[in-house]
Amino acid sequence: MIHTYTRFRIQLTLRTLAQLSARLRSSGEILVLALGPAILGLLAVAALPPMFFTSYPAPLALGLLVLHAIAMSLPVALLRPRILPAAVQAWLAPLPVAPGLLLRASMLVSGLLLVPLALAYASSLAIWLLQHERPAWLLPLRAVAGTVFSFLLTWACACALLVRGALHPPPPARAPATAAGARIYIARPQPGWWFLWRHLFWLPLWRHGSLAGLRQAALLGGTILASALWMTGPAMLPRPAGAIMASVLLVLFVHEADDALRSQLARLHGAAAGLPLMPGTLGWRARATLLAGLSLPLLALGAAGLAAGTWTHTAGTAWLALAWTAAPLLVCTPPFTPRGRMALVALFMLVLCATGSKVWN
Amino acid sequence: MELNTKELNTQVQPLVEVDALAFHFKTRSVFTGLDLRLAPGLTWLRGRNGRGKTTLLKLLGGALAPGSGSIRLNGLDSRRDALAYRRHTFYCGGEAPELDWLTAGEWLDLHLSLYPQADLAALQAHLDMFHIADVARQPVSGLSLGQYKKLQLALALALPVQLLLIDEPFNGLDVQAVEVLQEALARREAARDSCIVLTSHLVLRVAPTVTLDLDAQPGVL
Numbered sequence: 001m002i003h004t005y006t007r008f009r010i011q012l013t014l015r016t017l018a019q020l021s022a023r024l025r026s027s028g029e030i031l032v033l034a035l036g037p038a039i040l041g042l043l044a045v046a047a048l049p050p051m052f053f054t055s056y057p058a059p060l061a062l063g064l065l066v067l068h069a070i071a072m073s074l075p076v077a078l079l080r081p082r083i084l085p086a087a088v089q090a091w092l093a094p095l096p097v098a099p100g101l102l103l104r105a106s107m108l109v110s111g112l113l114l115v116p117l118a119l120a121y122a123s124s125l126a127i128w129l130l131q132h133e134r135p136a137w138l139l140p141l142r143a144v145a146g147t148v149f150s151f152l153l154t155w156a157c158a159c160a161l162l163v164r165g166a167l168h169p170p171p172p173a174r175a176p177a178t179a180a181g182a183r184i185y186i187a188r189p190q191p192g193w194w195f196l197w198r199h200l201f202w203l204p205l206w207r208h209g210s211l212a213g214l215r216q217a218a219l220l221g222g223t224i225l226a227s228a229l230w231m232t233g234p235a236m237l238p239r240p241a242g243a244i245m246a247s248v249l250l251v252l253f254v255h256e257a258d259d260a261l262r263s264q265l266a267r268l269h270g271a272a273a274g275l276p277l278m279p280g281t282l283g284w285r286a287r288a289t290l291l292a293g294l295s296l297p298l299l300a301l302g303a304a305g306l307a308a309g310t311w312t313h314t315a316g317t318a319w320l321a322l323a324w325t326a327a328p329l330l331v332c333t334p335p336f337t338p339r340g341r342m343a344l345v346a347l348f349m350l351v352l353c354a355t356g357s358k359v360w361n
Numbered sequence: 362m363e364l365n366t367k368e369l370n371t372q373v374q375p376l377v378e379v380d381a382l383a384f385h386f387k388t389r390s391v392f393t394g395l396d397l398r399l400a401p402g403l404t405w406l407r408g409r410n411g412r413g414k415t416t417l418l419k420l421l422g423g424a425l426a427p428g429s430g431s432i433r434l435n436g437l438d439s440r441r442d443a444l445a446y447r448r449h450t451f452y453c454g455g456e457a458p459e460l461d462w463l464t465a466g467e468w469l470d471l472h473l474s475l476y477p478q479a480d481l482a483a484l485q486a487h488l489d490m491f492h493i494a495d496v497a498r499q500p501v502s503g504l505s506l507g508q509y510k511k512l513q514l515a516l517a518l519a520l521p522v523q524l525l526l527i528d529e530p531f532n533g534l535d536v537q538a539v540e541v542l543q544e545a546l547a548r549r550e551a552a553r554d555s556c557i558v559l560t561s562h563l564v565l566r567v568a569p570t571v572t573l574d575l576d577a578q579p580g581v582l
Contacts, residue, residue, distance in 0.1 A: 069479065074463065087451035184494050184495055184497065185465070185466050185469065185485075185488055185494050185495075185496075186497075187469065187470060187473055187481050187484065187485070188466075189470045189471075189474040189477075189479075190470075190474060191474060191477065195470075195471075195474055196471070196475075199460075199463060199467060199471045199501045200460075200469070202470075203463065203467070204462040204464050205368070207462035207463075208461060208500070208502065209463045210462070232522035270459075271422075271459040271460050272460070273419075273424040273425070274419065274423050274424030274447065274450070274451075274452045274460070275447065275472075275475055276444055276447040276448040276475050276476070277444075277445065277447075289463050290447050
């Protein structure tokens with residue numbers, strides 16, 4: 001007989017996993033089409049690190065296995081806010097749940113989350129151990145023991161993370177105490193679009209636990225770095241590789257920025273209802289502002305390419321034209337379905353990669 | 362943002378006209394053919410839980426769109442003249458903070474930028490009287506229920522709107538804040554220069570101009 005608390009925790013987890021799999025289902029074919037070989041390759045080498053670590057002397061192998069197990073529990077740490085949302089955590093934490101019950105529930109939940117990892121390890125072990133000519137470093141018994149040990153340790157880490165999360169809900173957001181006089185409100189309203197845009201679209205990227213701003217900043221930085229490498233063409237990085245990196249990161253950056261904007265507009269539809277704002281006009285102005293922002297890295301890339309002579313050939317001109325088309329098309333196209341959206345993103349990536357890799361031929 | 366520049370004639374007495382209003386949630390109907398007339402002063406909206414008091418306030422504030430029928434404020438239609446209509450209304454309610462990524466100061470500034478004619482001195486005075494002038498840097502999501510309610514009320518009482526909709530204002534307020542609010546409502550009721558529609562399960566100490574009982578109102582399901 002499963003305790004009600006355990007059943008509730010499992011239902012929460014299953015709901016989260018169902019949401020994630022629904023998101024993957026909507027773009028599954030496209031991911032398989034574009035990244036199929038890479039996914040198969042990853043599956044085959046899933047258990048390679050623990051298997052390989054067991055070929056080292058025992059103390060070193062143990063240390064590496066522990067580090068690997070901790071690293072593999074990172075996805076559970078990232079999923080924890082979804083499995084145990086802050087609002088649920090806040091009322092769940094004070095409930096009189098016995099430590100043993102909490103531990104059992106957390107073990108079951110973390111076990112559920114680690115089923116895909118267990119399957120990947122099993123497949124990978126089978127692939128490596130059942131082949132005719134095994135590498136010399138691969139000792140079957142040690143490899144299996146090392147992989148199982150790593151998995152069990154990952155499970156324990158995941159379980160500890162969930163127990164800690166259930167026991168210690170995040171504190172409510174309160175400003176740190178400062179001198180009383182320093183915080184007295186002085187009205188500073190400003191007319192105009194920028195003030196509105198900052199309050200409704202910029203600040204939410206960075207506040208209230210949102211990682212959207214960080215993701216966009218990382219993708220923008222990555223795009224600029226990859227573009228610089230593509231233009232300068234250092235010896236260690238072939239030009240086509242630079243082009244592919246710059247193309248993929250640019251499309252991902254545009255997609256991420258547009259996705260965040262769409263989410264925020266949907267959020268404002270309810271939050272700002274009743275305020276003297278027209279949702280349609282607000283949406284178009286926000287999109288125009290986003291496109292203006294997205295044009296800055298493209299302008300920088302255009303200038304860098306001009307200096308490097310990248311745009312003098314047909315392929316270069318085509319890449320630049322496609323890159324400038326990608327942003328308005330992705331931002332202004334209605335999201336018919338998540339699958340259609342993913343197809344558009346994948347199409348732009350493939351076309352830009354193909355064109356970009358020809359630029360220096 | 363200027364979609365509709367039709368402006369309200371502020372010289373005439375504000376009057377809300379609700380005609381044949383219908384509104385349905387996905388799971389149930391709330392209003393079918395509701396007719397109302399609201400005159401200047403304080404209207405006390407009463408009714409059992411679930412009768413649609415909050416829904417009616419949100420419809421009057423333009424936060425919800427009528428399924429059919431019309432709501433007009435001095436001739437401005439809540440759907441056809443949506444922007445102009447909303448500039449003259451404010452819905453003060455909801456216990457979970459909206460725009461929860463903002464600090465209290467930013468929340469106020471945003472609203473003040475949308476209602477440029479707001480009385481800044483009145484706002485400051487109400488913030489002081491409610492003892493929340495020092496919460497400006499706190500996130501609105503970190504305010505207590507009473508603090509958030511006071512923040513909304515301080516803003517609402519400083520806005521130059523013709524139709525002010527206040528949903529359960531006394532929930533979570535301390536005794537001193539209730540006094541401040543009652544006095545402010547009494548002043549507004551006496552001035553009769555705007556419509557205030559207020560829901561409360563508690564008996565008001567301010568005599569309302571009109572009491573509207575949704576339990577006895579035709580068109581309310």
